[in-house]
Amino acid sequence: MLIITVAGKFRWSIDRRADAAFYHHLDGWSKGAIWNAPRTVMGSAFAAAVLLGGQGAFAAESTQIQTRAEETSQQEVALPAITVTGRMESATTEGTGSYTTAQTAAATHLPLSLRETPQSVTVITRQRMDDQQLNSVQGVLDNTTGVSSTQSDSDRTSFYSRGFLINNVQYDGIPTVVGDIVNGSGIGSLDTAFYDRVEVVRGGSGLLTGTGNPSAAINLVRKRPSREFAGAASLGAGSWDTYRGMGDISTPLTEDGRIRARMVGTYQDGHSYIDGYKPQRKAFYGIVEADLTPGTTVSLGYDHQDITPKGSTWGGLPLWFSDGTQAQYARSKDYAQDWSHWNNNLKTAFAGIEHRFNNGWNFRAVANQYRTQYDAELLGLIGRPDRATGLGTFPNGAYPVALAFEGRSRQNTVDLMASGPFELLGRQHDLVVxxxxSRRMANQDAAPFSLGFIPVNVYDLSPAYPRPDFDAMASIPTRTRIKQSGIYSAARFSLAEPLKLIVGGRFSNVEIDDAAGGTSLNYKKNGKFTPYAGVVYDIDKTYSAYASYTGIFNPQTDYRDSKGNVLTPSNGKTAEIGLKGAYLDGRLNASVALFETALDNAAQMVAGTTTPAGAQAYQGADGTKSRGIELDLQGQLARNWNIYAGIAHFTAQDGDGARLNAQIPRTTAQLFTTWQLPGGWRKLSLGGGVKWQSRFYQAPNTGTSSLGGEQGSYALGSLTGQYAITQKTSLAVNLNNLFDKKYALQKGDFDTVSYGAPRNVMVTLNYRY
Structure with a gap:
C-alpha cells in the first residue's frame, strides 16, 4: 500500500489489490488533470502513482511498497514535488464517471483488462446505472449486449444469452443459486443500489461457477466502504405515482480509516401501467471493513431485499378467440385480483478475510449464507373466448386458474482462493488456485391448480374471482438438498511478449437428494472435470486477438420427465474467437466475437405431457447447438462523452433441427450515450438511446403453446437529461419508450399475451456530499 499526501491536505491510499483502490475524493478536479504532489516513499522502495482526474483511480507499480511510518518502524523520507498522470487500474467503477473498467476478474479470478480476457465480457458500471436509472437487475440485463429476456407476467422474468437460460449468478464472485423454473432467473427485481458494477461473462463459466448453462454468468459486485466520509441521497417520482428514495453513507469508524463502514437503503412504491398492480420493494445493505494489519483486511456484511408486490399477474390474457382470430387488449388490462401477490424475501450474510503478501500474492477466504423465503397466490386466465360476446361455453371461453405456493431455501458457501505472480524460464506468469x-436446502409447498368454471368476459374482465380456500387444499411438497464442492486453478503463461496462454480447469463434486410428489431421487457425481483454455495475442498496443474453449455442466433438478424422475445433468461447451481493442489509454473498449456452443442432454418441454404431480414434463435432448456473433463498445469516445453500444445475433436449434427457445429474439442491438455540454453549458448533460430486437414467436403445439403467437421486431427509444443545480445537487429526467410503442413481452405462452410498459418518465433529485 502507498500513501500519498498532497500539500498536506489530501491523503490517498493506493492498494495493489485489483478491487481496492482506497482514496479521498478531490473535489473540483477534472478528468485527465495533471497534479503535483510531494512523493513519500517508505524505506528504499520506489513507487509510481497514477491519477485519472477527479475519478480517484490509480495504478501502483513497485518493487516493494511499505506502509506509512506510524505502521512501521521505518522512517518517512519526503522527496521533491513530482508530476503524476495516467489511467485507472482498479476494477472499481464508482466515482470514475466511466462506462467501462480497467480490470475484471469475472472470467478467471485473475485481474485482467477486458482486452486481456479471452471471453466476451460486458461491465455495466455505476455511472451507467445512474445515468439510465437502471434501478433493478432486470433493467441492467435488458440493456446488456447479448442478453434477452422473456417476461411471463408482472414478477417473473427469465434471462437468456446465446439461446440458453442464464442460471449462473454470483455475489462478489461467489456462486449462488437464485432462480428456478417457477420464478425464472430469479434476480430481475433485485435493487441495484448496492452494487458498484454488474459483470456479465458470456459463454461457459464452469471454471468459477462449477455448474450452470453455457449462456452467461452474472456477477453482482457490491460497493465497499471508503476511508473518508462520503454519502449520497436521491428522491425520485415518476409515472403511475412511482416514488423512490435512496440513501448511501460511507464513513470511517476510526480517525485513520482503518475501520470503516457503509450503509445503503432504498424504498420504492407506487402503482404501475398494469391495472391493480402495485410493485413495492425495500432493501438494505451494510458492511464493515477493518485493516488488521497493513496487508490484512477483514469484512462483515449483510444485505436484505424485501419485494412485496400486490395485484401480481400470472401469465397474460387469452390470445386466441374460439374462431382462430387473435385478441387485442389495452396494455393496462389484466385479471389479477386484490388478493394476488408474489412476495420474495432475500437475505445474505457474508464475512471475508484477505491478505496481501509483499511478493504480490493475495489470499482470500469468504463465507456466505444466502436465504430466501417466498409465497404467492396468483390468478390467471386460460381458454378461447367467443369473439362476439367475450364469453363462451365450456370448454370454450376464458376461465380463471388459481395457484398458491410458498417456499424457503438456505445456501451456505465457503470459498478459498490464492492468486499471484510466479517466474518460470525467465518470464513472469500468474496463477490462481x-x-x-456449498450446501443448499430448499423446501416448497404448492397447492394444486384451482380452475373456476364460470367464464370470464374478456372485454370487461368480469366477474371478479374470490380468493380460493388454498389452506384447505392438499399441498404438494418438494424437498431438495444440493451439496457441491470443487477445486479450480488457472495459470496465465507469458509465452512471448505479445502471446499469453491461460489454461485451467475445475474438478467438481455434486450430490442431490430430491423428493417431490411421491417420488425421490439421489444423484451423485464426483470428480467431474470442466476445462478452460484461452490464448491472447497482442497485435499491437491497441488490438489483440483471442480464442477460448470453456465447458460447464448443469444438474437439472428443476426438470422432471413424464415419470417424475429428475433429468440427469446437461453438458455444455463453448468455442469462441474474437478481436478486442482498447483506445484512449483503456477508456474505451471494443470487441467482436464469434462463438459456437453445444449442449447435450438439454431439458426440453414435452408438449401436452405432465409429471405425476401435474407439472410440465421435460426430456433430455442431445445435439443442441448455438452459433453467433457479438459486438460490444463501452467507454468514453471523448472527454465528457460516454457511450455503450452492442449488437448480438445467434441461431440455435436442438438435435432434431427445430428452433431452440423461439420465444426469444435472435438479434438484439442497443445504443446509449451521454454528453456533458462544454463551456457555459457544462452544468447540463444530455443523452439518449435506442434498443431494437428482432421478432420472436411461439410455434404451434410446442412447449406451453397450442396455437402459438408472434411479436414482430420493434425499437424502443429513450432520452435523459441532467442539470447540476449546485456542485453537490443535480436534477435528472429519464424518458423511456419515447415513441410509445406497443409491444408484447410474451406472446403464446399458454396461449396468452402480456404487454410492455408504455411511455413513462422518472424525475430524480440527487445529492452527494
Missing amino acids: GATS
Whole structure:
C-alpha cells in the first residue's frame, strides 16, 4: 500500500489489490488533470502513482511498497514535488464517471483488462446505472449486449444469452443459486443500489461457477466502504405515482480509516401501467471493513431485499378467440385480483478475510449464507373466448386458474482462493488456485391448480374471482438438498511478449437428494472435470486477438420427465474467437466475437405431457447447438462523452433441427450515450438511446403453446437529461419508450399475451456530499 499526501491536505491510499483502490475524493478536479504532489516513499522502495482526474483511480507499480511510518518502524523520507498522470487500474467503477473498467476478474479470478480476457465480457458500471436509472437487475440485463429476456407476467422474468437460460449468478464472485423454473432467473427485481458494477461473462463459466448453462454468468459486485466520509441521497417520482428514495453513507469508524463502514437503503412504491398492480420493494445493505494489519483486511456484511408486490399477474390474457382470430387488449388490462401477490424475501450474510503478501500474492477466504423465503397466490386466465360476446361455453371461453405456493431455501458457501505472480524460464506468469464448497436446502409447498368454471368476459374482465380456500387444499411438497464442492486453478503463461496462454480447469463434486410428489431421487457425481483454455495475442498496443474453449455442466433438478424422475445433468461447451481493442489509454473498449456452443442432454418441454404431480414434463435432448456473433463498445469516445453500444445475433436449434427457445429474439442491438455540454453549458448533460430486437414467436403445439403467437421486431427509444443545480445537487429526467410503442413481452405462452410498459418518465433529485 502507498500513501500519498498532497500539500498536506489530501491523503490517498493506493492498494495493489485489483478491487481496492482506497482514496479521498478531490473535489473540483477534472478528468485527465495533471497534479503535483510531494512523493513519500517508505524505506528504499520506489513507487509510481497514477491519477485519472477527479475519478480517484490509480495504478501502483513497485518493487516493494511499505506502509506509512506510524505502521512501521521505518522512517518517512519526503522527496521533491513530482508530476503524476495516467489511467485507472482498479476494477472499481464508482466515482470514475466511466462506462467501462480497467480490470475484471469475472472470467478467471485473475485481474485482467477486458482486452486481456479471452471471453466476451460486458461491465455495466455505476455511472451507467445512474445515468439510465437502471434501478433493478432486470433493467441492467435488458440493456446488456447479448442478453434477452422473456417476461411471463408482472414478477417473473427469465434471462437468456446465446439461446440458453442464464442460471449462473454470483455475489462478489461467489456462486449462488437464485432462480428456478417457477420464478425464472430469479434476480430481475433485485435493487441495484448496492452494487458498484454488474459483470456479465458470456459463454461457459464452469471454471468459477462449477455448474450452470453455457449462456452467461452474472456477477453482482457490491460497493465497499471508503476511508473518508462520503454519502449520497436521491428522491425520485415518476409515472403511475412511482416514488423512490435512496440513501448511501460511507464513513470511517476510526480517525485513520482503518475501520470503516457503509450503509445503503432504498424504498420504492407506487402503482404501475398494469391495472391493480402495485410493485413495492425495500432493501438494505451494510458492511464493515477493518485493516488488521497493513496487508490484512477483514469484512462483515449483510444485505436484505424485501419485494412485496400486490395485484401480481400470472401469465397474460387469452390470445386466441374460439374462431382462430387473435385478441387485442389495452396494455393496462389484466385479471389479477386484490388478493394476488408474489412476495420474495432475500437475505445474505457474508464475512471475508484477505491478505496481501509483499511478493504480490493475495489470499482470500469468504463465507456466505444466502436465504430466501417466498409465497404467492396468483390468478390467471386460460381458454378461447367467443369473439362476439367475450364469453363462451365450456370448454370454450376464458376461465380463471388459481395457484398458491410458498417456499424457503438456505445456501451456505465457503470459498478459498490464492492468486499471484510466479517466474518460470525467465518470464513472469500468474496463477490462481481455489476451492469452493456449498450446501443448499430448499423446501416448497404448492397447492394444486384451482380452475373456476364460470367464464370470464374478456372485454370487461368480469366477474371478479374470490380468493380460493388454498389452506384447505392438499399441498404438494418438494424437498431438495444440493451439496457441491470443487477445486479450480488457472495459470496465465507469458509465452512471448505479445502471446499469453491461460489454461485451467475445475474438478467438481455434486450430490442431490430430491423428493417431490411421491417420488425421490439421489444423484451423485464426483470428480467431474470442466476445462478452460484461452490464448491472447497482442497485435499491437491497441488490438489483440483471442480464442477460448470453456465447458460447464448443469444438474437439472428443476426438470422432471413424464415419470417424475429428475433429468440427469446437461453438458455444455463453448468455442469462441474474437478481436478486442482498447483506445484512449483503456477508456474505451471494443470487441467482436464469434462463438459456437453445444449442449447435450438439454431439458426440453414435452408438449401436452405432465409429471405425476401435474407439472410440465421435460426430456433430455442431445445435439443442441448455438452459433453467433457479438459486438460490444463501452467507454468514453471523448472527454465528457460516454457511450455503450452492442449488437448480438445467434441461431440455435436442438438435435432434431427445430428452433431452440423461439420465444426469444435472435438479434438484439442497443445504443446509449451521454454528453456533458462544454463551456457555459457544462452544468447540463444530455443523452439518449435506442434498443431494437428482432421478432420472436411461439410455434404451434410446442412447449406451453397450442396455437402459438408472434411479436414482430420493434425499437424502443429513450432520452435523459441532467442539470447540476449546485456542485453537490443535480436534477435528472429519464424518458423511456419515447415513441410509445406497443409491444408484447410474451406472446403464446399458454396461449396468452402480456404487454410492455408504455411511455413513462422518472424525475430524480440527487445529492452527494
